[in-house]
Amino acid sequence: MSQVKERKLTIARAMAEAIAIEMRTDDKVFVMGEDIGELGGVFGNTRGLYKEFGAERVRDTPISETAFIGAAVGAASDGMKPIVELMFVDFFGVCFDAIYNMMAKNTYFAGGNVTVPMVLMTSTGGGYSDAGQHSQCVHATFAHLPGMKVVAPSNAYDAKGMMIASIRDNNPVVFMFHKALQGMGWLGTEKDAIVHVPEEAYEVPLGKAAVVREGTDVTIVGITSGVHHGLKAARELEAQGVSAEVVDLRSLVPLDRDTVIESVKKTGRLIVVDEDYHSYGMTGEIIASVVEAGVALKAAPARVAYPDIPIPFTRPMEQWALPSPEKIVSAFNTMKEI
Amino acid sequence: MKPSQEQELWMYKHMLISRFFEETIEKIYMEGKSPAFNMANGPIPGEMHLSNGQEPCAVGVCAHLTAEDIVTHTHRPHHVAIAKGVDLKAMAAEIFGKKTGLSGGRGGHMHIFDPKVNFSCSGIIGQSIGPAAGAALSRVMQKKPGVAVAYLGEGAANQGAFHEGLNLAGVWKLPVVFIIEDNSWGISVSKRASTAVERNSDRAVAYGMPGEFIEGNDPIKIFEVVGKAIQRARDGGGPTLIEIETSRLAGHFMGDGEAYRPAGEKEALQKIDPIPLMQQRLAKEYGFSDADDAAIKAEARAIVDEAIQFARDSEYPAPEEAMEKVFV
Ligand SMILES: Cc1ncc(C[n+]2csc(CCOP(=O)(O)OP(=O)(O)O)c2C)c(N)n1
Ligand SMILES: [Mg+2]
Numbered sequence: 001m002s003q004v005k006e007r008k009l010t011i012a013r014a015m016a017e018a019i020a021i022e023m024r025t026d027d028k029v030f031v032m033g034e035d036i037g038e039l040g041g042v043f044g045n046t047r048g049l050y051k052e053f054g055a056e057r058v059r060d061t062p063i064s065e066t067a068f069i070g071a072a073v074g075a076a077s078d079g080m081k082p083i084v085e086l087m088f089v090d091f092f093g094v095c096f097d098a099i100y101n102m103m104a105k106n107t108y109f110a111g112g113n114v115t116v117p118m119v120l121m122t123s124t125g126g127g128y129s130d131a132g133q134h135s136q137c138v139h140a141t142f143a144h145l146p147g148m149k150v151v152a153p154s155n156a157y158d159a160k161g162m163m164i165a166s167i168r169d170n171n172p173v174v175f176m177f178h179k180a181l182q183g184m185g186w187l188g189t190e191k192d193a194i195v196h197v198p199e200e201a202y203e204v205p206l207g208k209a210a211v212v213r214e215g216t217d218v219t220i221v222g223i224t225s226g227v228h229h230g231l232k233a234a235r236e237l238e239a240q241g242v243s244a245e246v247v248d249l250r251s252l253v254p255l256d257r258d259t260v261i262e263s264v265k266k267t268g269r270l271i272v273v274d275e276d277y278h279s280y281g282m283t284g285e286i287i288a289s290v291v292e293a294g295v296a297l298k299a300a301p302a303r304v305a306y307p308d309i310p311i312p313f314t315r316p317m318e319q320w321a322l323p324s325p326e327k328i329v330s331a332f333n334t335m336k337e338i
Numbered sequence: 339m340k341p342s343q344e345q346e347l348w349m350y351k352h353m354l355i356s357r358f359f360e361e362t363i364e365k366i367y368m369e370g371k372s373p374a375f376n377m378a379n380g381p382i383p384g385e386m387h388l389s390n391g392q393e394p395c396a397v398g399v400c401a402h403l404t405a406e407d408i409v410t411h412t413h414r415p416h417h418v419a420i421a422k423g424v425d426l427k428a429m430a431a432e433i434f435g436k437k438t439g440l441s442g443g444r445g446g447h448m449h450i451f452d453p454k455v456n457f458s459c460s461g462i463i464g465q466s467i468g469p470a471a472g473a474a475l476s477r478v479m480q481k482k483p484g485v486a487v488a489y490l491g492e493g494a495a496n497q498g499a500f501h502e503g504l505n506l507a508g509v510w511k512l513p514v515v516f517i518i519e520d521n522s523w524g525i526s527v528s529k530r531a532s533t534a535v536e537r538n539s540d541r542a543v544a545y546g547m548p549g550e551f552i553e554g555n556d557p558i559k560i561f562e563v564v565g566k567a568i569q570r571a572r573d574g575g576g577p578t579l580i581e582i583e584t585s586r587l588a589g590h591f592m593g594d595g596e597a598y599r600p601a602g603e604k605e606a607l608q609k610i611d612p613i614p615l616m617q618q619r620l621a622k623e624y625g626f627s628d629a630d631d632a633a634i635k636a637e638a639r640a641i642v643d644e645a646i647q648f649a650r651d652s653e654y655p656a657p658e659e660a661m662e663k664v665f666v
Pocket of ligand 1: 065087091413414461462463464494521525
């Protein structure tokens with residue numbers, strides 16, 4: 001048997017590699033967005049594409065999100081496979097109609113006779129004092145609205161496989177990448193997100209959660225940064241003699257409720273972690289899904305999410321408000337046993 | 339309408355305060371960020387967009403404004419905030435995230451709000467425009483004096499909000515002036531690559547207002563052209579669109595490698611740095627001596643130093659204060 005050489009990539013490089021692979025094999029795939037050309041994307045996820053494919057297929061746009069995301073909808077329904085970047089998800093405010101009223105609904109309005117095979121990739125997350133218009137996750141805002149898949153990887157292996165699956169999907173996919181996991185040094189680097197990535201093309205199915213750590217006493221569910229907080233908390237809990245299972249949702253839409261429910265059936269305890277706002281969000285949705293399934297619980301479920309405030313700039317306030325491994329451990333230690 | 343000597347000195351002094359402020363912020367921003375550059379670290383974390391080179395756009399406009407006039411700005415706000423009279427100590431403290439900052443540290447460098455002088459800004463491109471139009475409308479409806487000035491970058495003129503906002507101001511003849519700071523770059527994308535016309539000021543015809551382009555990053559020319567537009571707005575003559583050719587002497591933000599800039603561009607821009615040019619002008623027009631220059635520079639430096647010291651010495655807010663001020 002031949003030894004597989006380890007090839008550790010950042011999420012940024014894994015995304016660029018996935019896009020390049022699909023662009024080589026499918027000339028309908030093209031990329032649009034701000035600073036995604038020569039610069040290679042502010043977050044590095046289109047690096048190298050401009051050089052390989054040129055300005056025709058890797059298009060820097062004006063700062064006109066309504067125009068180029070709307071254009072992607074039109075191009076996608078006319079046989080192309082656009083990948084567009086919304087630089088920070090926070091900017092959806094200037095262009096949401098193109099996203100949720102058209103990209104997400106046109107297929108339905110057309111009775112399935114029109115497809116919109118496009119990928120909208122966008123950065124999420126804070127932790128580096130970029131304040132309230134450049135640090136949000138708004139997972140639930142997108143996941144709440146029907147008609148678009150919403151996925152968000154926590155490591156480079158998933159990023160590549162999910163990007164390839166997103167490009168090949170016949171439906172619109174919102175692909176969220178968390179800035180702190182991107183492997184850009186200037187945003188800090190979560191080392192656990194940098195993992196081995198095979199060179200060849202492969203798909204990670206959209207809508208399938210992963211049990212990233214097995215355990216028996218409590219299930220910690222998260223996505224992107226929440227997964228890494230969950231893994232760190234699990235290691236701390238282990239020192240306390242507690243065996244925590246960690247589930248990476250990977251996809252908000254479709255939502256793999258079964259994997260979560262199976263896990264909580266086993267552990268009887270549930271903590272949900274999300275860097276998105278606390279109320280009306282993913283955390284509430286996961287808890288409701290488990291409760292609705294009638295899973296027997298040993299303790300009241302808990303959530304560790306962002307408080308319902310705009311994200312503050314100053315470090316002490318922001319760090320205090322963010323989810324963390326310590327908050328997860330403390331949530332476990334204060335769980336109300338039933 | 340030529341500026342008086344006093345106005346020219348005011349302009350020069352505020353250009354100096356702005357430049358010294360940015361140079362100081364630049365240095366402090368790098369504290370704690372080497373050898374590894376990580377935005378989260380140091381006394382000033384987060385993004386930092388410096389205004390070096392764009393000072394003429396600030397002083398040539400704000401020389402015509404009083405505290406009651408409204409200014410809305412962008413993600414690159416320091417120079418205009420300074421010229422508009424924003425409390426520099428409280429602004430510096432805000433940029434450091436301190437309790438004594440304008441918002442107690444909640445907003446930071448891209449969210450400078452000083453209602454005492456009617457200054458605000460937003461980090462979302464194009465979002466200076468609607469609020470300026472609305473503030474101008476409010477003055478008309480309340481029969482209160484004052485005009486509004488919305489600043490934006492040339493890149494923002496391709497945002498929907500620009501076109502909607504200008505049409506609204508045009509059809510309602512609002513007392514508002516739109517100032518485009520054309521530094522020819524939107525991050526790494528040049529104006530030429532992103533804009534279908536050479537001059538955004540030409541777009542004014544579509545919104546029923548005059549459009550002016552000012553070449554040369556020249557504070558005096560800016561003063562003259564903008565002065566007329568502001569007077570027209572005050573007199574009920576409606577809005578104006580003015581595009582100012584200026585230079586971005588720094589990167590888009592701190593940490594920008596700027597590999598996209600053509601070789602020699604920055605050096606050429608340094609040669610027409612508006613600050614020494616203004617000094618030369620003052621010498622020629624008014625016999626402004628080296629000693630005069632040293633004195634005004636010392637004054638500007640002292641103002642900046644005092645503000646920075648105040649920011650450094652101030653306390654951080656308590657973390658739980660994050661929960662306050664969402665509603666009042
Ligand atoms: C709606 C929106 N899109 C994109 C961005 C990201 N962004 C921040 S600054 C910038 C460039 C702006 O260029 P310009 O308007 O010319 O202003 P300058 O930076 O040159 O001052 C971009 C694209 C944003 N903040 N808001
Ligand atoms: Mg610009």
